[in-house]
Amino acid sequence: MRLFLDCEFTQLSATAKLISLALVSENGRELYVELLDGWRADDCSDFVKEIVLPQLWGGEYAMPIIEARKALLRFLATYDEELEVITDAPIYDWELFCELAYHNGRWPRNVRNYPTDATTLSPTSDGAVLPHHALLDARIIAGMFRP
Template identity: 45%
Template sequence: MKIFLDCEFTQLNQYSKLISLALVSQSGEEFYVELTNTYSLDDCSDFVIQNVLPQLDPLRCGQSLSDAQVSLRRFLGSFAEQLEVCSDEPNRDWKFFYDLVCADHQPWPVQVLNQPTNLAILFNEVDAEALEQVELSDPPHHALLDARMLAELFEALASRFALSP
């Protein structure tokens, strides 16, 4: 089963810190967490301050890093089938996902493939005309909404073209 990953983080450089992480499975299960103790406002770019932080709801979705790690492993463990993690930004998102899953030297979950699928490469295999047929809005820069959008885009393209479901 494919599971779509998106993350929001403090800035686009080597010092970026995770703000939120979302997973949306093909079967509709969702995981979303906003981290409450991994970054400060000073760590954030102006773009993040203006576009990402105002969308957060830490009272409802916030967790400490250690609680988020437990919640994520519980979510992944709820699946019996093998999970293929898909991201349009695997170079960034995968590191945050991997670090959250394997924190405190936890073993890798056996049902999760230990390598992401790069959706950007997959989507590039579909010609530009086909992509124009799928209505897309600008990404909202909210991890859960963006992960939902990736899942919907994949399903729309898979149903119209020869993408493996």
């Protein structure tokens, strides 16, 4: 099963901190979380402050890191088959996904421990311009690779 991953984070640097994470599966199931902690507005680039932060949904999606991790691990555990995580930004999105998925010295048993770079795949359709919202972007990326 393929899971299409997208993240929003504080800035394009090695010190990037996760703001939101989304997974969209081939069968259409979705996970979207926004982190309430682990980052501050002062950590964000001007681009993130102007474009990303105003698009956050809040409400039921906004939660502390510990709750976001639980939600992610519960979502991943609902699949019996091996999960292939596909992202168009493996340097950032994959690393941030790993920080959330790797817990208490354990990796989720059904998740490959390496990403697939979406830019190496042949899309079945053209993607729309990504709006810089993790869930909306993940939906667009998933749609590019569905038959």
